Amino acid sequence: MPRKIWTGSINFGLVTIPVGLYAATEDHTVQFHQYQRGTSDRIRYKRVNERTGEEVDFNDIVKGREYDGGVITVEQSELDTIAPGRSRTIDITTFVDLGEIDPVYFQKTYWLAPNSKEHFRPYNLLRHAMRETGQAGIATFVLRGKQYLTAVRADRDVLALNTLYFADEIRDPADLVGDAGEQAMPSDRELQMATTIIESMSGPWEPEEYEDTYTAKVEELLAEKARGGEVRAAEAPPKPTDVIDLTEALRRSVDQARKGRADKRAAPDLSELSKAELDERAKEMGIKGRSKMKRAELEEAVAAAGAEPTRRRRSRKVS
Template identity: 45%
Template sequence: MARPVWAGNLAFGLVSLPVGLYTATDSHTIHFHQLQRGTSDRIRNRRVNERTGDEVELDDIVKGYDAGGEYVLVEPKELDEIAPGRSQVLNITGFVDLADVDPIFFDKTYYLGPRGKGFDKVYSLLEQALDKAGKAGIATFVMRQHEYLVALKAENGLLTLHTLHWADEIRDPRKEIDGLPGKTKASDKELKMAEQLIEALSMDWDPDAFHDTFQEKVAALIDAKKAGETVEKAEPAAEPTGVVDLMEALRASVERAANPKATGGKATASGKTTAAKKPAAKKRIRSTPKEDLNGLSKAGLYKKAAAANLPGRSNMTRDDLVKALSQA
């Protein structure tokens, strides 16, 4: 079982519940080492004193704030001391409608679980009440010397915690993007055709239908380079649609979406059509009875899961991948 990244008390009103915070997502990105070109020599990052050039141990490093040419030194324990109690308490300030929280504020998701025996009823009560009310609890707390604004939600029978961006962290798009067009005038025919295209391409949300094809291509590239083979390059990006060709492009898109058999698309149970999806090329895995999946890295396991087209692999932990591949 995973260890909580934070443990403390969840407080709402006069009710307090000991909880643990668990990471809800996992990355299957293939990681590379840095090497000097033409060699197999690893490049490593070191903590070096810029004046002497000597490497410095982590325990000998303190934080320093530049106060105009003079550094104010702060020890890690001093940061903990100025937040007494707050680093151990997640206190709900109030509850808001979920629809009122703009998606841009959401950052990272955690699972929230009860700690210790005898608190199941309190945990379940809060989860059911939030689910029925359709609201989220808003709170702040300190974790790893950072204060977080969070939203507590009920999802699929458990409590989840979503870290939120602070209001002053949200950038104004009008200041960030040059030449925003605003609402340009579109003809009634163009607008109707665009609405028809959206309707024709509407589909049911199924996250298992999507997977990280780029990571699969990276794994295939590594295999090909090991074997001294070449890999087919991706097709170039489509040319931008000009204003003159807009109506014709919309009409052709609607016709193609309305005829999924001609483009490889398929209809959902509701009669909607999904976008045409090119079948991924499957790689043949030659396994032997002696193959030890436990000895493979997570990247290697994910590569095998992708080749076997295992559903839900992008959300699996390393142990889940070993189990699923063993069963397959």
């Protein structure tokens, strides 16, 4: 059970729903410590007074910043007493079409759950109403001493809260590309070929199909070094496509995409099929229990079912 990181309430109109906030994601990045090279001596950090060089206890440290030529320090209790630091509510001020929010504004996702069983009815009322209308509730709230702009939305069986960047936190992309972006427009032929490539590579969004392969390689590296093995370098990244070679690269990409489609129709590689496509094949083959199977189990079951007729044909020939 994930740990509750905030407790408060959602307010919309005159309806107040007590809720708890939970992290919706978890980080699986391999964590490293720091050691002195050639030893197993751990490196530690200390909080040191830069004037005296002496270590300072955590309880003797306060926040502060330079102000009018001096330094102003504040206690956490002082920060907690000022607005919006005392806020324990998510006050929805307006509802907007979720599709109108540019993805660049999205920061992090949290789950919201009612604090008790008697609050499920108003909670589900808000969730179903937002799902029916496709709207998200825009609100502000405070988490760990910082005020956030948020979008509350219906997500599967729960309400989700996405923290959003404020408008002044979004950098202007024109500062990066300037006028060059408008001057280097593609030709109609290049655009047609690029569109063909995109269409040939299109498919349903299946998040379970993607895995963190880098973390797996880091784990393999650690295991290999523990065995005394050698580190094998990965394949180098492709070189940037030269403008002169762009049309030729597009043409070869289109040919490759068309060949891939033809190969799939002739003898589709099960490893390249999505879970939904495998489930459809399993349904056609009459495979039982497919709804409870993971993707790998579906692939194995479909492969086994596909090989069965071949074995039967071979056994008839032998007899």
